[in-house]
Amino acid sequence: MKKLLSLIYYKLTPLFLKKILCIVTSNFRHKELLALHDRPWYAYGLLKSAELAKKKGYSRFTAIEFGVASGRGIRILSNYKKEIEKIIDIKIDIVGFDTGQGMPKTNDYRDLPDKYIEGDFPMIDKKKIESYDCKLELGDLKKTIPFYKKKLTTKSPIGFFAMDVDIYTSTKHALNLFKANSNCYLPYVFCYFDDSGGRHHFTRFTGELLAIEEFNNSNKLRKIDIDRGVWNEHKLIPNQIWYDRCFILHVFDHKLRKNSRIGKKKIINF
Numbered sequence: 135m136k137k138l139l140s141l142i143y144y145k146l147t148p149l150f151l152k153k154i155l156c157i158v159t160s161n162f163r164h165k166e167l168l169a170l171h172d173r174p175w176y177a178y179g180l181l182k183s184a185e186l187a188k189k190k191g192y193s194r195f196t197a198i199e200f201g202v203a204s205g206r207g208i209r210i211l212s213n214y215k216k217e218i219e220k221i222i223d224i225k226i227d228i229v230g231f232d233t234g235q236g237m238p239k240t241n242d243y244r245d246l247p248d249k250y251i252e253g254d255f256p257m258i259d260k261k262k263i264e265s266y267d268c269k270l271e272l273g274d275l276k277k278t279i280p281f282y283k284k285k286l287t288t289k290s291p292i293g294f295f296a297m298d299v300d301i302y303t304s305t306k307h308a309l310n311l312f313k314a315n316s317n318c319y320l321p322y323v324f325c326y327f328d329d330s331g332g333r334h335h336f337t338r339f340t341g342e343l344l345a346i347e348e349f350n351n352s353n354k355l356r357k358i359d360i361d362r363g364v365w366n367e368h369k370l371i372p373n374q375i376w377y378d379r380c381f382i383l384h385v386f387d388h389k390l391r392k393n394s395r396i397g398k399k400k401i402i403n404f
Contacts, residue, residue: 162217168371173210175376176296178364179324180214183293184222186320190390194225194290195320200308201298201328202232202270203255205263211296212266227269227290231279231308232257234272237300244340245301255300275299275307283311286318293320297342298328305345312349312356312383321390323383325358331378346381355387 153168163181171177180197187195197215199208208230215226236256241247257263257272264270271278286292292312299305305327312319327342338347346358361380365373385391 162214162221167368169368169374171214173207174374175326175380176207176211177214178367179294179296179326179380180211180226181218182367183320183324184218184224184226186322186324187291187293188222188224190320192224192291192320194227195293196227196229196290198229198231198292198295198311199298200231200275200295200304201255201300202230202257202263203236203298204258205230205266207296207298208263208268209266212268215267225290228267229269229271229282230263231271231275231282233274234260238274238304240301240303242303244344245303246335246340249335250300275304279307279311283314286311286314288315288317291317291319292323294324296326296328300329300341302341302344305342306348309345309349309358313353316355316385316388319383319385319388321385321388323385324361325381325383326376327379327381330381332375355385357384357386358382359384 153170162177165171166174166177166181169178183195183197197211199211202208208228211228215228218224219226234257236253237250239252240250260270260272271282297305297308299308312323327346329336330342330346336343338344350357358381360378361382364377364380368374368377
């Protein structure tokens, strides 16, 4: 009966009816499959990280938002955390990085100074943001990242992060957090880079894309690449523009990335 119902839902039910059923039942996983959440890229990345962490035997992991600003994103992330913890036996720690005073001053062309000015996107209500069940790390990323790196723990490895600091310099500083011991991360860290696509001024010579390229060039066994499986997780819906902003940090030196599979050989029958 379960297989029959699954066949009817996934193969025979029109998309608009699937969406109505998801909205009525409020099933987090089904809503994620249909990208019905307010920020589907957060729902996808956090859920995939939770599933991976649970599969690999972790009891908790950390999710980070770089660039908190008004707190809208971290509020949504906190809401998703609560929903995911109901359906997966895992705990999620949320951390937000921000200057607390808006965008830093810069004249570097790689930071696109014609698009951003000092003080853009300030944090208005710190106490309200902290009420979203998260921890805030405030200050210049050049200083807060080295400090926080010392606090990384294998008990709650980083499994997801969203990068929304807009400029090259801040992104480069933020990515330095991922140069610590491999056990401080999940073997695959799902990531979302908000300013990597969707605007004419985004290029691989500036901003987040340049910071990603430099990170890859300077790290032999840590590589950030586009998420080549996100579309496969959402085959029930048309292609979404946010797919292009989804990436994965591959921690190739992680102990769980080594050949440890036990079982029968995989065979393809035809």
